[in-house]
Every structure is written in structure tokens, then in C-alpha cells.
Amino acid sequence: MTDSFLIGCGAGFSGDRTDVAEPLVEALIADGRPSALFFETLGERTLAFAQIRRSDDPETGCEPLLEEILAPVLGRCLAAGIPIVGNFGAANPGAAARLIARLALAAGQPEARIATVTGDEVSGLAGDLSALGLDDRLEGARRLAANAYLGARPIAEALGRGAQVVVTGRCADPALALGPLVHHFGWSWEDWDRIAAGTLVGHLLECGSQVTGGYFADPGRKEVPGLERLGFPIAEVAADGSAVITKPAGTGGLVSPATVKEQLLYEIHDPAAYLTPDVVLDVTGVEVAQVGPDRVAVAGARGRPRPETLKVTVSVDGGWIGEGEISYAGPNAEARARLALEVLRKRCSGIARLRGDLIGVGSVFGDEGGRFLEGRRGTTEDLRVRIAVEDSERKAVERALREVEALLCCGPAAGGGARSAIRRRVNTWSALAPREPIEAAVEVSVRTADDPAGAAPAEASHV
Template sequence: MKTIRIGAGSGFGGDRIEPAVELAEKGALDYLVFECLAERTIALAQQARLQDPNAGYDRLLDERMRAVLPVCRRSHVRIVSNMGAANPAAAAQAIASIGRDLGYAGLKIAYVLGDDVLGQVRETSPALTDGPGAFADIADRAISANAYLGVAPIVEALAGGADVVITGRVGDPALFMAPLAHEFGWREDDWERLGRGALIGHLLECGSQLTGGYFADPGVKDVADLARLGFPLAEVDADGGALFSKVEGSGGELSLRTCKEQLLYEVHDPARYIQPDVVADFTSARFEQVGPNRVRLSGGGGSPRTDSLKVTIGHHDGFIGEGQISYAGAGAEARARLALAIVEERLRMLGVAVSELRLDVIGVDSVYRGPRPDAEVLDVRARVAGRTASLQDAQRIGREVEAVWINGPAGGGGATWSARQVVAAASALLPRSLIAPTVHWLEA
């Protein structure tokens, strides 16, 4: 039975590159997929593109492609990635240029457009799905709007012989489903196989989160050789069964417990995982450990896709000012709390317009809001973060934290602060009929 081997070359835009090269070298891959877009990445990339029309794609694209293209070229591994971000055309140009540099004349690069739906969103002003209101309420602050595309344009690119396919926003699992749909000729209404493909893509899209990353807990969940943590690959059959593994010599762990954790990662209702091509059902999935670092997946299914596609809207949302300062030794927490109270009072005295203020003692309650530590904590940082309408007010928050150094409690040190403009993400749904993906070609 024909099988296809797909590797995960990254789990986020800033991911490590060496394990992707290792996977391409040793994995006997047919495809290497790089998933690189977080929720607001495209909005940030769009801002870069507005400054420079040739910018707006993944900042590690050049380094990544130069590292993996030679081995992928040698071993006939095709690359699929959403590194195009806000500018897939410029990303494709950059890859063509790298291909010429490396002497790969004839390297075929396809890029997908059509995910940018800011025009359609401006015309129709859809309701926002993660809060009250509609697009019109944030229209004057909008930066970008991108629909999650499905497999169709990527399948078209692969059928056309692309060595590299570059997209902007697509459903993350679709990057992995597309090579499967292409190789096995899955029909666009084969909900069961598409659902299984979505599950396989979901398990792979975060890279090392399947192979022991984001997992280790010393003494409870020990993982071998994490410094050499390897990325996963799946060998998939025509019915959507899969064998997950990682290459010899790589560190990490691929086991029932890592697979179960990743199956539910960022999932809400596991019976209805909504993707552009299918509503996947993960509840019938079963894992079997068939060897060291080898796990077989069976089951999974799907039901018909929805009539609309999800759109992520990037928009400006005010400013955040933040500052931190350390205290240590006996009474450290009390001095940190005094520092926080002083800063809060000074901001009030100054009339700084802060719509939301957060006061933390790092080491006690900054991320962990569970029970208090049993013993006194002797090494803490006071942290102030506040939301403002202006950059000036955000900077004022940071400066007041810095000033508490010599105008506050004893022994404060290591003050740092920052102020930044917030680029936030909102969501909406857009009818499929308004979205028309297209495929374009370049050669090195």
C-alpha cells in the first residue's frame, strides 16, 4: 500500500532550524511542512509590508530555506509552508533568488493568494465572533483581515509540479492535509478521510510538541536528551491511518502520553474541530505504541464543512506600558507590594489615564494564581502593566516603575520597562462565496 512521509519542520515562526535539517536528511520524507503563523503574525507582517513592499513574510525564511533547500533538493522533498504571511509573492521571489544563488535553476515555486480579505470585510462588516460588535466598530483601526483557506489551492500547486508551495493564512492542518489529498486523490467531500487528515495535521503542526517538547516535568514526566529534541514525521496511508515517529539519534519522546496531550492542544469540542475543509471528529482516535518513539494512529473522522471561513482581523488596540523591579531577602515580598502600591498611587496622582492596571509579584502570583507558596519567597520582582490610549501614558507607567528604584523601598534593583502599541486579533466569519484563492508560479 502506498504511503506518504510528511515531516514537521517547525511549530512556530521562531522555531529551531537544525531539527528540520536533521529530519530532511534522515526522515526519507516526501514532504516537509513549515507552519509559522500565529494569530497576529500577519497583522505585524502587514505593518512591515506597508513600510517596504518587499517585506511582510517570515523573518526566518531566508535562513530556513538556505538550510533545508540543499537537502530537500538532493532527496526530492517538496516543501509546503505558510511563511508567506502578509506577502506570499515576495516570499516566493525571495525563495527563487535563494534557489538561483544555490544553483537550482528550474526550481518551481508556487504561491497562493486570496486569503487577504480586508476588502470583502470592509464591504460586508461581519459580526465579530469573539466579542460584541461588528467589524465596523474596529474598521478605523484595522490592519489586516485574512481568511483561513483550505487545501484546494495547495493541491493545485502540487498537481502543477511545485517544489515549494508558499501560502499566507491557511488552516494550519491544511498544510499537511494538502499533500495527502493530492497524493491519494481524496475527494473534497470525503469527510472521513479529510477528518483523519485534519487530525494528522493537527498532531504535526506544532512540531516538537508531539515529540516531547512542552511536556517534560522532572521526576514526573522525564524526557531523554531534550537538548537534541527531534521533530516528528508521519507515514500516512490512503485511508488516513498514520505511523508517527522521529529520526534515529534525535532526542525527545514520542509516546501515547505526548500524543494525547497534543491531540487536545488548542481544541475545544473534540467532536467538532472546525477546519476549512471539514469538521473533524477526534473522539474516535486511538493511539498504539508500536515501538520506541513510534506511535500508530487509527480512527478519527469528520462531517461536512461549514458554509463560511474564519477570518482573523488584526487591529490596533491601544498601548501597554510595563515595568519590573527586583527585591530579595527577608521581607522581599512586602517591599515589592509596597513598590506596587507606590506606583499605583503616583499614577493616580499624576492623572495618567490607565483603563486597566495589573500588579504582580513575580515569584508569588504573576502567572500562578493557585495556593500561596508554603515558605516565604526570598527572590521576587514587582511588576506593573497597564493599558492606555496613548504611547506617552504607557511610557509614564514604565518610568514610574524605574523611578521607584531610588524613590521607593529598600534594595530594589534590576529595573526594566517597556511601552508598546498593541496589535490585537479579532475573529469573524465570511461566506465562502466571497473568497477566491489563486495559485501563481515562479521559477528559480
């Protein structure tokens, strides 16, 4: 243990920029203090779609951009002793571990120690969903997955057993940072204030660039320099859990009290009692202060004993969703566009649900029928008609979307630029479940040069 530990975040969601981890690794190596790097790439629907991919092909179901994310930095991190933690295992941590093992071999690190954390998939335990209080919402639906949000303990356990890369499925986002911090500092899991402080660090970093100026800029009000080359965040964490949030030198974006405060309150339902698997976090006494250019100090998190429940998200088949668009421009465009919506609504009367919007007139401040909400009114001579339709049957959605194309000849004058798309729909519902039956498993594997098929299990345990 040392007096401080650095942790960087290289992704805030699946589909995030894949060229941002290299500056982070450069900064961590240049600093020289003990450090770790984590990637947060998992959302509720992200995981459900990963389950669908895995059902189609057992070797898929992990983060689709995993190779693009890790290949540029994996070798350097392994050589420099910088552990990597990521929930890019999604629905198939084993497949992610095998891919990482191949990337490590290609990077000249044939004996990388790669751990997988499983146990979040609780479909078997959730067979009787009455305890979750979701019966009405799930009645008759085809269930795709049920996943519990695991905490940081299995991550810390894996690092304690020498893992250089830890791959998880569904876990609480802050746990990706808390695990390395507990492992490094040796905090007790019942030292609630320190566990809360580490959870706060994870919460501030988990969305990547949102704490360094992403999703923050508002020209003339909140200026962010170099938004096209945003630097992703690094936390310099002290043994007492206090931290300084910063970013790599020379990158775009900014770290200010305002960016930190916005992320501090992001997705927190109760600032005095933010429930996580590891602690109940209280941020009402947190102090935020600028201590240098792009350096903001954060301290004062308080914690209470972890809740007796874990969040479980159940994903079900939501059928199919389709979107179709067509443009109208010039004098009287709005009237022609509204007539097009009327035609579509009548022609698609058999669809389960249809929403119509006039983009540029009422797509944000209108109802599902394209009518303005009270106090909102606009006009334009260049707008886009959009419908969104959903149904349990793909063919019904396809028929509805053909009606958008048919407007080119069968609709109002001067429609053009029609296009459409269709995709599967997943519905997710969340509830709290008792934690006792949910058990995480940690497996640490070693990929050797004479193991061409993949990583061979070395050790396994339950946490």
C-alpha cells in the first residue's frame, strides 16, 4: 500500500470513443504511482441485447468493441503492472476473457492472468418473480435475462489473487473503481465511510467524459474547450478516500467544480441514501473545490451499512420497433406534413402503437400525435415527418414502414428523402431482491503460449 492510488476510466458506455484510453495509460505510466484502469460499457438494454447475441452464437455476447478498446493499451498495461477492470463481459465474461487472452498473446504477454466474475445472471433464482413485485409487468412476456448488480468484493478478490485483467458481467458501475481501491488500500468492507468514499470516486468516473466536460457544454453558458478531443478522467485517491479528479495533460475538455457537481448528482435518487451493493452512500456533506487547473478535490462522503437487497433487472422481449421518416419543405410544409401524419395513422390503424412527430416543429414539445403541448408553438418550412411503431410481429412493423415509402406517390405534394429502419425491442424492469441466494464466482486463468484454444482455468472461488 502507498499513500495514494490513481485510477482512470476509459469508457462510460458501450459505443463510447475507443481512442481515449491511450492518453490515460500514458498519464498513469508517467506519474509512476500505483494505478488501475477501468472500462464501464454496460447498460440495462446493452446487457439484454448481449443475451440475444449469445443465444444466437455462444461465443458472442460480450462487448462488441472489446478488441478495438483494449488492443491499443493491453500490452502496455500488462507490462507496466496496471490492472484493467471492465464489465465488458456483458452476457458472456468467458468469451471476453478468451478474446483478451488472444490479445495478450499478440501483445507479447502469453501468461496474462485474466479473472472472470460471474454470478450476476439470476434467471434461475428469479423463477418466482412475485418476490420482485413485477408480476403485472412481466405477465405473458418472454424473459431474456435477469441480472443482479454485484458489488466490488469479487473484483478485489480477483486482484488479490494476482489477476491483471478482471472481466465482469453486470455489476454496479462504481464497483469497478471501488474494487481496485479496496485491494490497494486494504480497507475493511465495514469501514463504511471509506467504502462510501471509494464508491463516490467510482460514481464520479463511471460515465467517463461526463466529469471532464462531456454532456456539459452549452455555448455562451458553459464553454468546454476541445470537445472533439475530450480527455477522460483520472482520480488521485488518498488512503482516507479523499480524491482529486483530473484528466491527462494536453487533452480537451475541463474538470471544474461544475462538471464534478453535475456528475455527483447524476442518477442519484436520494443524495442522502444512494443505494449500492457495497454501501449506502450519503453525498450531502461532500465538499468540492478547485485546487489547480483541471484539478478538483472531493471529500466528505459518508456511508452506512450496505443494504440487504440487490438491484435485479429483468429483461423481456418487447417485440419489434420501427422508425420511418420523410421530409417536406417550402410554403405550407407544416400543413402537408400534418396531412402525411394523418394518412399514416389511418393506414397503420392495426399496429399496436404508433407515435408521430414533426421534427423541427413538435418532436420535443408535442404529444404522440404531433400536437403541441400547451404554450408551445412553432413553424418552419423545412421539417421531417417521423413515425415510430411497435408491435409483437415483425411483419406488422414492416407493413407500417412501407406506408412511409408509399407517401412518395400516395401522399401530400413534394415529400422526399424517405427512409426506415427496424430492430428488436427489449423492455427492462428493475426491482430489489434479497442478496442471500446471489453468489458471485471468481475464476482466475492463465493463458500460456502452448494453450492455443484459450485461457485454462487455474483457480476458482465464490465470494
